[in-house]
Amino acid sequence: MVQTGNDIVSDWQQPEDNFDYVKKDVMIPMRDGVKLHTVIMIPKGAHDLPILLERTPYNASGFAPNNSPHMKDAVWSGDTDWADGSYILVWQDIRGKYGSEGDYVMVRPPRGPLNPTKTDDTTDAYDTIDWLVKNVDQSNGRVGMIGSSYDGWTVTMALLDPHPALKVAAPESPMVDGWMGDDWFHNGAFRLGNLDYFTGQMTQAGSGPSLPRWGYDDYSNFLRAGSAGAMAREHGLDKLPFWQRLTAHPAYDAFWQLQAVDKMVAAHPTNIPTIWLQGFWDQEDIYGATHAWEALKKKGYGDTNHLVIGPWWHSQINRSAEHLGPLKWKGDTARDFRQQELIPFFNQYLRDGAPAHPMPQAMIYNPAENHWQDFANWTVSDKQQRTPLYLQADMGLGFGKAAAGEDSYVSDPAKPVPYLQRPIPADNEDRWRTWLVQDQRFVSDRQDVLSYQTPVLTKAVKLEGAPFADIFAKTTGTAGDFVVKLIDVYPPTYPEQPEMGGYQLPIALDILRGRYRNSFSDPSPIPANKVQEYKFRLPTVNYTFKPGHRIMVQIQSTLFPVYDRNPQKYVPNIFHAKPSDYQKATISIQHGAPGASAVLLPVVGQ
Template identity: 35%
Template sequence: MTKYLIGLFLLLTFTSGFAQYTTADSLYIQQHYKKMEVRIPMRDGKRLFTSIYLPLDSSKTYPIMFMRTPYSVAPYGRGLKVPLGPSMQFAQEGFIFVYQDIRGKYLSEGTFMAVRPYIPHKRKSDEVDESSDAYDTIDWLIKNLNNNGKVGVWGISAPGGYATATLIDSHPAVVAVSPQAPVTDWFMGDDRHHNGAFMLMGSFAFVSSYGKYRNEPSVVGPLGFNNYGTPDAYQFYLKAGGLKEIDGKLTADNNPLWQDLMTHGTYDTFWKARTPLPHLRKVKPAVLTVGGWFDQEDLYGPLKTYTAIAKQSRKTQNMLVMGPWYHGSWTRGKGDWLDSLSFALPTSKFYREQIEFPFFMHYLKGKPDPQLPKAFIFDTGEKQWHRYSSWPPPEAKSMNLYLQPQEGLSFLPPPASDQGFVSYISDPAKPVPYSNKITLFRGREYMIEDQRFAARRPDVLVFATDILKEDVQVMGNLKANLFISSTGTDADFIVKLIDVFPDTMSNAKEKPGTLLGGYQLMVRGEVMRAKFRHSFENPKPLVPGKVEKVTFDMQDAAHTFKKGHRMMVQIQSSWFPLVDRNPQQFMDIYQADASAFKSAVQRVYFSREYPSHIVLPILTTSNEKDEP
């Protein structure tokens, strides 16, 4: 893929808002909207490029729908963006739509800083952040456009993070905000790291263009790295070596963001300053946070954003929607299929028409309250929407799913045993692949890919229940509690919770090429870097041969394991090249030489003394279902 095609792919992916449109949509916008482009001054004098779409009918006032993006407000000049707003329903209803290049990107002035820290108690005019830039922009819009005094904000991914920023010190005109798959914490769980482990594949390809220094404002963004020399990412990253060697491929490109990633390998003040979660207090606008259970980038963000507001801003109208979607896919199509998996219902269409549009219409135009629940959650196993009074549901009870001898898995504690462990060799020279496909870019398919390819490797442990005699409904946060030992001084542990379909399950007629019999669907998979087991700020080495407890957040799930299925847990120590390789030696991994990578024997215990298990929130009571 050429540099041009890589850049075009990124531009179209993010500037389109993930949406699809038709010729009729384009014609409608041409006939009903006009466009103006302005450079709005910020408090420090920098001007941010802003595209404004105004209804041609100026006989009445309109609310403003506002999105800030690092991915370009294109098209620039005479061209018109299609669609306008989160969906064409908004364009047809009539709003003022505003799109802004954030500070330092495309045609906006200033210096770009990814996940710019929030500055509380600003005292100087040059103290700016994303919250103040949003405030200054909205203040200008309210004073200069024919509006009704109400502003709604939305965005997906990084724009979702900028939507979150508008909740902090929000402008009085902002009444409704929808952070969707919002970038929230790049060390703990979004995009760049998970539990301290570096997300290599997605970060390298993305940051190679996104983080590159620009010389001047331009309608064209910096081009990314393209000298892969192979279509196989596994081969490319393995041959490239450790992060120290990979770093050299981007250092010459003047990429400040990449250098930040390479020099902040712990949860230090750099990373702590870059999450908005501690600042989501006294939130005044209504909030609709949206995420997808199969989001390959930002599952962490929506879950933690909703939770932070619920805990710190109890009076806020705070709602969460989680559907069976990958990153941003709720903006298009029906949402009844995800690749080869059927979800039976038009989940995306239902969300757009019955949740998102009524939410903004109520707060921006005074339409009837849609009576949305605090949590609108899609169960990916039962294939059904549920309404809950909070997330996780208060009815969910924590239960331990224990690893057992002979590759067993049960809610009963393991039997007494002096040999309650199993070993495997983790070899960094032959890491476990994250996918069975030959691909250069991370993609999203691995989130639902059949995990049988991994289960057959000797360096992947497999534990499974007997065939379930009744449904098991998991609703809420999952936590892994592993008792491990290693011959090395550091290690990664990847835990996957898997739904194993019956061997006799028939294929869907619509997708005859998918073999569903025995399919191993990854409900949730997460990585933990063991040196962070006590503290993400102050890592500690493992003591070779010593049994240690490693506990970590596996994020949330909403999935019913149906009667006749089995539950499975897979455990491994590499997930390559999705996650960078661990040298299995306690050190600064970003500076590891090729000689530092050593094989290690990992043990996972399941005795009465060391009962490794996953904590699952099990829902055993009935709840309200929604029939779209």
């Protein structure tokens, strides 16, 4: 038989008679004429169904990756429970990403001083919803929005000026304030993993590459490169507009304040029922949901806004969650929440005749007691009553005031404290997801880590709220960082789970760049050899330290390579620090008068 011509058939179409859904790719026009690529999945025979919308920079087509005739099997894990034939699922590429037209701007600021155009992700969400309810005949004209991380940010932006058809929303681990405590910085300390993210997001419309690596261990890779700015220049990131903007604003100035979404939602609150979802050990966006919810509650919108904190890593709400690292839960906490709480909550606002599904003001898992707790009035504020847990002599920790003294360590930028036991491979997703529950014994004996602990507890200590680190310290340098960890130390033997014997489990930890100790917007050098106060909030907790356990507080000056190293010599902009700027410093932590270092705990029931 002669073999000529083209074996690729130009007009072939896959038979889909046995599919239980219809999948459409459309380009939805925005008010300025730019068209956004949108994937719509409609159950066959559908009528009067609500729409579930997610807007993303991560490839809308990838949310239905499987060529299956069954809708449930075609979608990714986060949408499996929604793909039961009772929802129309919609995913959209935001401007400039993947199949959408227009220019991509990282977390595009709202229209105003930072965005002089007439469009933003608020108008794009509005225009998208308007088109969907007018052109998807199978819908009932009601829309819910959902999404995690960056996609949680797009949900939050839609809430600033919502379309009338938007009836309910769930921002999951939303990126809310990139300087204060989400992706880019924590209290001014830059997160080095962003360099990979930036090349992946901003070097092409699709998925770009990660940074090249010299070796297997990222600790060595980032240490060899020097400053974050030096590594960015080495790999061409200094050509990226967003990197140029970010490095030009290392402090919390108007550039960051004007795009802080928690401030935006408080200034433009709505009555749309919203669940703000967060992971207890969210390694990427642990700040956003709690602070946006707190801002809305403070404005009097607590009745329509609900806070949920589950025992999860970042975005684990969309996957299975029977455990987190060595911690084991009762059942699949994410699946159960989706099926028993989240979907019924959406149904009541999106379907006629759906049963009411009232949510408590806050629904927060207690990992130590291994169950959910409902709170009718969950309150977190700087004025909340907190109990000082004081650093004591001989590395002790207690609720009674300590005698005067100090403990010192040498912080050497050439030998920073690792956040994981080395080697730290760049591409090990499981280790990255679970680093916040890493057993801290691997650093507790380092000379540059101070570990204070209580005697064995004889009664439970229950925390509800946000702890604060309140550290008094002096340094021989003129700059420096402080990392504070609140840790649950398990008994030496633990029959329920023997491998947890002696485990040092972090409950809440964070970092403060010392130049911002007095003001986040106006940095200042640290006066050498003079005691200064470093007070900052740790992540929100709902946790019980049980009898037989101990409470530990660890203090250190580096957490590498999650955060860039502080030179410990004051320079105007750490992104531009030279190798000679990195210097050893002796850090002296004070306890007792006049510098009563403590962690301020939101203790209840005592």
